[in-house]
Amino acid sequence: MFTDTAHEATRSLWLASKHHPFIQQLQAGTLPMATFRDYLIQDHHYLLEFGRLYDLAATQCSRPDQAAQLHANAEDLRHGEIATRETFFEKLGITPAMIANTPVAPTNYAYTSHLYRSLATAGVPGAIAGLLPCYWLYAEIGEGLATKDSPIPIYQAWIDTYTASDYTDAMSDQLALANAVATPDNQAELCQIFIRSSWYELNFWQMALDHEQWCVPEPS
Numbered sequence: 001m002f003t004d005t006a007h008e009a010t011r012s013l014w015l016a017s018k019h020h021p022f023i024q025q026l027q028a029g030t031l032p033m034a035t036f037r038d039y040l041i042q043d044h045h046y047l048l049e050f051g052r053l054y055d056l057a058a059t060q061c062s063r064p065d066q067a068a069q070l071h072a073n074a075e076d077l078r079h080g081e082i083a084t085r086e087t088f089f090e091k092l093g094i095t096p097a098m099i100a101n102t103p104v105a106p107t108n109y110a111y112t113s114h115l116y117r118s119l120a121t122a123g124v125p126g127a128i129a130g131l132l133p134c135y136w137l138y139a140e141i142g143e144g145l146a147t148k149d150s151p152i153p154i155y156q157a158w159i160d161t162y163t164a165s166d167y168t169d170a171m172s173d174q175l176a177l178a179n180a181v182a183t184p185d186n187q188a189e190l191c192q193i194f195i196r197s198s199w200y201e202l203n204f205w206q207m208a209l210d211h212e213q214w215c216v217p218e219p220s
């Protein structure tokens with residue numbers, strides 16, 4: 001099955017994400033709040049692209065049932081993760097202007113560009129394969145973090161998002177969708193896309209930890 005092969009191929013990358021200092025410090029409560037804030041702002045930009053890509057993939061999908069699932073995923077994302085993050089922004093005093101004035105960091109830009117490229121080069125199955133690690137890796141990270149509470153309530157609230165049962169239940173639908181669009185002909189390409197997304201996931205933690213910036217301001 002595609003998802004088994006892809007999971008096996010990314011074992012060490014996922015382990016590196018699960019053990020990344022960002023995650024360890026989040027659980028220990030030692031992650032600087034400025035780093036968490038930066039992560040949330042970058043991730044907001046990321047999640048908006050994620051939703052757009054689901055909608056775009058849905059418009060290109062020839063199977064009505066799969067198109068409906070992709071649209072539903074986009075809606076669930078907006079009502080779920082994106083809405084939850086709004087409450088974090090309120091608690092932390094992060095305003096829409098602050099978000100709008102923060103440029104998308106290089107790794108974030110490259111990651112979301114990879115997702116669009118996957119749709120462009122490998123069609124709807126490519127987009128689904130590219131988006132799958134985002135869902136699945138966070139579920140596994142949440143599972144790993146569930147053993148011990150973080151002493152910082154907002155860090156624990158972040159962790160709780162990915163251990164909630166409605167989130168983990170939705171996982172099986174995502175896995176089924178990925179296996180439904182994988183074929184003997186596209187499986188190797190989908191696996192490469194999945195691996196690259198997993199690699200970007202790892203780099204995304206490091207981007208937040210480093211407060212990654214462009215060397216010169218973005219052209220406007």
Ligand SMILES: Cc1ncc(C[n+]2csc(CCO)c2C)c(N)n1
Pocket residue numbers: 043046047050076077080081133134135136138201204
């Ligand atoms: C860099 C990054 N990767 C993955 C996720 C997690 N995530 C993104 S979309 C989605 C599905 C619906 O919520 C999930 C779980 C994130 N937040 N940021």
